Amino acid sequence: KWVLYGTEVVERDKVSIDLEDRGYNFGDGIYEVISIHGGKPFALRPHFLRFVESARKMQIALPCKWEDIAMSVEELLRKTGVQDGIVYIQMTRGVSQRNHVYTHKEQAVITGFARSTSSMEEEQTNGMACFVTEDLRWLRCDIKSLNLLGNIMAKRQAADEGCQEAILHRQWQCTEGSASNVFIVKNGIVYTHEANHYILNGITRQYVLSLAQKLNITVREEAFSLAALERADEVFCTSTSLEVAPVVEVKGDIQATYEIGQVTKTLQQALQQVLF
Numbered sequence: 242k243w244v245l246y247g248t249e250v251v252e253r254d255k256v257s258i259d260l261e262d263r264g265y266n267f268g269d270g271i272y273e274v275i276s277i278h279g280g281k282p283f284a285l286r287p288h289f290l291r292f293v294e295s296a297r298k299m300q301i302a303l304p305c306k307w308e309d310i311a312m313s314v315e316e317l318l319r320k321t322g323v324q325d326g327i328v329y330i331q332m333t334r335g336v337s338q339r340n341h342v343y344t345h346k347e348q349a350v351i352t353g354f355a356r357s358t359s360s361m362e363e364e365q366t367n368g369m370a371c372f373v374t375e376d377l378r379w380l381r382c383d384i385k386s387l388n389l390l391g392n393i394m395a396k397r398q399a400a401d402e403g404c405q406e407a408i409l410h411r412q413w414q415c416t417e418g419s420a421s422n423v424f425i426v427k428n429g430i431v432y433t434h435e436a437n438h439y440i441l442n443g444i445t446r447q448y449v450l451s452l453a454q455k456l457n458i459t460v461r462e463e464a465f466s467l468a469a470l471e472r473a474d475e476v477f478c479t480s481t482s483l484e485v486a487p488v489v490e491v492k493g494d495i496q497a498t499y500e501i502g503q504v505t506k507t508l509q510q511a512l513q514q515v516l517f
């Protein structure tokens with residue numbers, strides 16, 4: 242019943258969104274998904290820093306300080322009482338008569354909700370099957386924009402093939418998952434796509450990379466090919482909701498099966514210790 246609207250926590254039926262909100266017309270907006278553990282948001286600050294960065298890249302002016310939104314998120318959590326789940330926050334450029342050209346005069350519209358989510362224990366313990374398919378998205382995947390057509394179509398295709406996630410590639414170089422980052426392990430070395438405009442630099446990705454460093458696991462942030470994916474010793478995906486989820490099978494443009502390996506397990510446990 243309680244949702245975020247601007248920097249206020251209000252009842253859901255008090256929210257009114259204009260039919261010419263640019264988020265609705267153009268997907269002209271950004272979002273964040275933050276996990277909640279024991280009633281507390283995890284990595285609130287990194288998520289908001291990325292939110293601010295996405296807004297900057299899209300020239301959307303924040304209507305307030307991000308700290309004010311963060312405070313409202315805390316209030317939302319108190320009011321909803323969500324213990325384990327997620328907070329979703331989105332900001333559209335706001336309302337203007339439908340026209341491709343934005344004027345910089347629109348007033349950004351912020352909405353959000355908190356929700357309990359079912360655990361990803363099944364995926365985390367037994368691993369996922371992933372559907373490998375072409376990355377059809379635009380070239381600014383570093384922005385966490387509301388435009389997710391390329392992502393949702395790949396995810397649907399994956400689901401139709403009995404897979405839990407899609408792994409995307411551009412000309413046989415792996416980029417990321419439809420809603421996660423992808424890692425492979427080969428001869429004890431961890432590889433994941435570098436954080437450039439082809440991928441979203443996941444907050445979980447960043448945690449896993451720093452944990453790997455602490456654990457003396459060698460990491461190379463560089464693109465790897467489908468052939469490398471096919472021959473990998475271990476494969477795993479990371480995201481706010483998946484945390485670290487092993488991949489046990491890929492199909493689609495390549496086919497392979499994997500064991501859940503020691504490096505994956507070590508990083509999974511290390512992240513769990515940070516989360517709980």
Ligand code: PDD
Nearest residue numbers: 274419420421422441443444445480481
């Ligand atoms: N997805 N790459 C893409 C394309 C994503 O959509 C996400 C997150 C990630 C991982 O980012 P993080 O570790 O910060 O969650 C990578 C969120 C959870 C979503 O859209 O629901």
